[in-house]
Amino acid sequence: MSDLEENIAKAAGYLNRFRDRDVLNQIGGEAVPALDGETFETVSPVDLKPLGRIAHGKAADINRAAKAAKTAFSAWAAMPGEQRKKLLHRIADAIEARAEEIAFVECMDTGQALRFMSKAALRGAENFRFFADRAPEARDGKTLRAPGQVNMTTRVPIGPVGVITPWNTPFMLSTWKIAPALAAGCTIVHKPAEFSPLTARLLIEIAKEAGLPEGVWNLVNGFGEDAGKALTEHPDIKAIGFVGESRTGSLIMKQGADTLKRVHFELGGKNPVIVFADADLDRAADAAVFMIFSLNGERCTSSSRLLVEEGVYDRFTTMVAEKAKRIKVGHPLDPETVVGPLIHPIHEAKVLEYIAIGRSEGAEVATGGEKLAGPGGGCYVAPTLFTRATNAMRIAQEEIFGPVLTAIPFKDEDEALTLANDVRYGLTGYLWTSDVTRAFRFTDQLEAGMTWVNSENVRHLPTPFGGVKNSGIGRDGGDWSFDFYMETKNIAFATTAHGIPKLGA
Template sequence: MKFRGDPARIRGSIVPVVTPFTEDGELDVAGLRALVRRGLAAGSHGISIGGSTGEPSSQSIDERIAGIRAAAEEIDDRVPFLPGTGSAKLDETLRLTGAAAELGADAALVITPYYARPTQEGLYVWYATVAREFPDLPIVIYNVPARTSTDVAPDTVARLFTDFDNIVGIKETTKDFEHFSRVIHACGPELLVWSGIELLCLPLLALGGVGFVSAVANLAPGAVARMYEAWEAGDHDTARELHYRLHPLVDLLFVETNPGPAKWVLQQRGLLGSAHIRPAADPSDEVQRGPHPLAARPDRGPDRSMTPPTPPEDLPRAIRHYIAGRLVDSADSENGATFPVADPVTNRPYADVAAGGPADVDAAVAAARRALTEGPWPGMRPRERARILTRIADAVESRHDRLAAWETFDTGLPITQARGQAHRAAENFRFFADVIVGLHEDAYRVGDSQLNYVVRKPVGVAGLITPWNTPFMLESWKLAPALASGCPVVLKPAEWTPLSASLWPEIFADAGLPDGVFNLVHGIGERAGQALVDHPDVPVLSFTGETATGRIIMGRAAAGLKGLSMELGGKSPVVVFADADLEAALDSAVFGVFSLNGERCTAGSRLLVERPAYDEFVEALAERARRVRVGPPADPDTEIGALVHPEHYARVLNYVENGRSEARLVAGGSRPDGLPEGNYLAATVFADVKPDARIFQEEIFGPVVAVTPFDTEDEAVELANNTQYGLAAYLWTRDLRRGHRVAQAIESGMVWLNSHNIRDLRTPFGGIKASGVGQEGGTHSIDFYTHSQTIHVALADTHVPRFGAPSTP
């Protein structure tokens, strides 16, 4: 089939231009043309009209056709044109679509039946009728569940896409990422998918979408276009930074207005000129009389998330840097250097965070450098430093309720699991207080002639870059040994979860830590993180995060010959032999992959089970997974909360969809009933997973486990080592000889034998292969944050060859 133009070129930022009216209530054609010109001048990749919220019900059909005509004339084939042609009535939809075809539209954006609750068969008939009527016009399904209470199901989309060559894409306004993912996987990459939800634009691109038809493009068309272009060019950090900066405009769109938020905001900001907006009309007469002919009674389970989470007490509206003992804004504040941060249950911003850049990192490093060369901290006696570290531990524990509430709200971690974070963080400081008091330095005598002794010195300003999972506790892992060693620090927390890090300034101030020893710079990794990595006065860097980022940091740090401690990704195996205590192994396997929402580096995400026990174990595992309670993070009954961020949620769902084609799904794999919003995924188990499957090889970092059988001990070792990672492993067997033998054959930094992950702070923590470089824990951490200076003292006369001296007669 040959269309007018190539549907595949309809990608990028499509501006859904709103329709202005004069004070007399007439269509303002001049104002409409001006808005179209504004979008074109800003570099937008396409124009839509008649599809924003409230449009179809606030205009007559003749007005909508007049608007389509004016927009088409103004566009004049410069960019793709996608007029919205849906209505509450099928005959009106057909008339509008016909007008779009006659006026040269590149595609028709056909909205699902307005004000109806259609069945899937009804939706199929609706779109099939339009597609048959206009076989030469590309049709884009416009999924509007907010109006219809019904998503166009992935199977329905796939059926339409298969049956009609001219159904080429879908604009999604659902907030359900599982729906996004399943549509894409059901139809393949040939289906063009756009997002209509502003906060989910980038996550959809990560899933394979082609762009967005976003109302916020009416307010900042150039920025939205640049965001798409940056993402497509592979510059994801710049795209994310633009996305963050657009969030305040998105907030403006969430208003209680009848005619549609984008139109109301445009009018309030003067972007409609002298034009006005018209309130939405009442639903059509047939809807007034009763249910739409395509409607069906919705079948819904209990809704556990319709009530938004109650924000914790004292939640800050602004999160600032902490430099030289003061809370400060970004040096680039004139350029709007903040970004919003959202909670993972509503994905709505709750605070603005200072967006650090090179100037902020320079200031923080300078303060830390002064604390190193002029302040008392590096030269304090170990006992004095230990007293302050102990007071820090007390200050952390005194805030345990507040910390747990903040961590749960910001990260989606279940409250019962968040409550342990304060104790673990405090224990890190107490442990290293003990370490430095008991630490000895080596001394060696060479008979009576020489004494050689070793002095430990703080290595300098330490740069600490921490992850978004259990952020406060993992920050303490780095802060405690660095401070114990006498190093001033600059901490750069993860931008997705900055909230709990804002507790550190008051904790350190209460404990009496000298100003400048601790400095905190928030920001996007590409700017703040990169500036810290590149800074010449930061000789050591400790990073925890994904392997790809670790490789970038190592490459940039090489020029400065910086010391590196890198705790990176993992794909840890759990090896269960048939002679094991299977009940204990099952408890450990379930907890190890589903606790902390599965967002943990040491998660046992590959389960290798000896074949005689395989079927029984898979059945028991699936049953336990189905019973794992998924729900709001603040609910004490919840065992899996919300995944941290829509972008990460999309990534995990993408792996789940891949798993459906690679293995046998035996539990989970979808959003739980009663949780229509938020980043929720049921505990997911795939069985019969082949070693070359992506879900076997790649780190998913979510509540997903891959189960594979093995027949021999050698095969178990081969499977355990068959990934690029080598962080942790877990073995279950009653044969301790075999346990020791297999443990030493597995390529990983840590192995637990007949045990789940129980941390001993005295032992080294870290991985090999793509899981990291270096190890921390106990004295290994002190070794990293100090350098050893050996001093050689002569105790007797030395006999040095006298080069160049005059000869003695």
């Protein structure tokens, strides 16, 4: 039996539980169907066959979950940080123990390759451990002295929060949002994306088995127009953490306006990788290929625009094209696969439409540019490189969210900066140069929340993560996460009997 055949057999075993019975919501510590009994079907992008029936939550289910989160909030917020720390570490341990199950289910539900999803559970566990260790100090503040006065700041959890997560790497991104919320002392209503809901069910089961109190973490599946809308409008939900499209972020902001919800958005990107002639071109090419073709190109931080100094443009794009041609597209459970099927036929159609748009705009296809007949007949698209493009083309301005890279030449540093900033997004940037003074100049003016110099995206959990412009609001990571999930309070103590103005004397 080959590795692929063995993995398919294992995955079938893990997935049987979802086929045997409906995938339920979790409210107040109980696994429950939607109140109206409705379900929706989730399909695998590998072969478009059903993986399971999912409870279709709506406003009534969200209301029930929000009430459960509100009821559980006081006790959870009052729990000592050391105790929350122990609970979150138990969740991390349980995630690691089920790492293979999580990876295999995620691969079949999303189409992401096992070589990347094998690390999903470990990264999720790391997120829980990181924020668990900070739970005891989450409320700590500062002492600020003034003449005759000492100010003491502290932080308190904001209350029940809504977490809405995307379909591309759902398990890891759920832990990235949920772990700091729990560490801060918030209770949660989680609505996962409808295209890939299965590992959210595994995650909340893990939390319950680890001893998380009832109602602290609630799960409601559904669609944006029903469950999502109800969550963002619910008066008991004090904040919304959302990862997804910029258009959806705008809609959530409008829906939450009447209840003055705090929002944290990690939205889309059209991220440039800028390569100067003095860069290490071999390393830059490897990094550019990795950042656009790993995770099927379905990542907000993908390097989807390749800006190359014109003197090395032809050489560099040839290097990238050759690497892209050698990328293995195949079954996500094949250990050799790099690019698996895209998440859903709707998304596949969108990506193929953009490839057609690129051709119609006059860009050249250096490699790829077509649908592939992959194993199972699912949503396979070849890794694609467009060359001789301009920044005015739609393929250079709009987020495709697939394995499509658009290469644009530039003359000098000024033009490179103009091109890099000439989009409505500003999530990340990747700069390749051996000139350290240029690196300081360029990154200072680049309109991006995060920039990596001479590196692909290498995350360091204490650092802030987030974008500017249409790429988001707020920052995750380190203490920045607690700033979102907690309210800062100031208490001023008079240290002298100062003069008080006398009115009406």
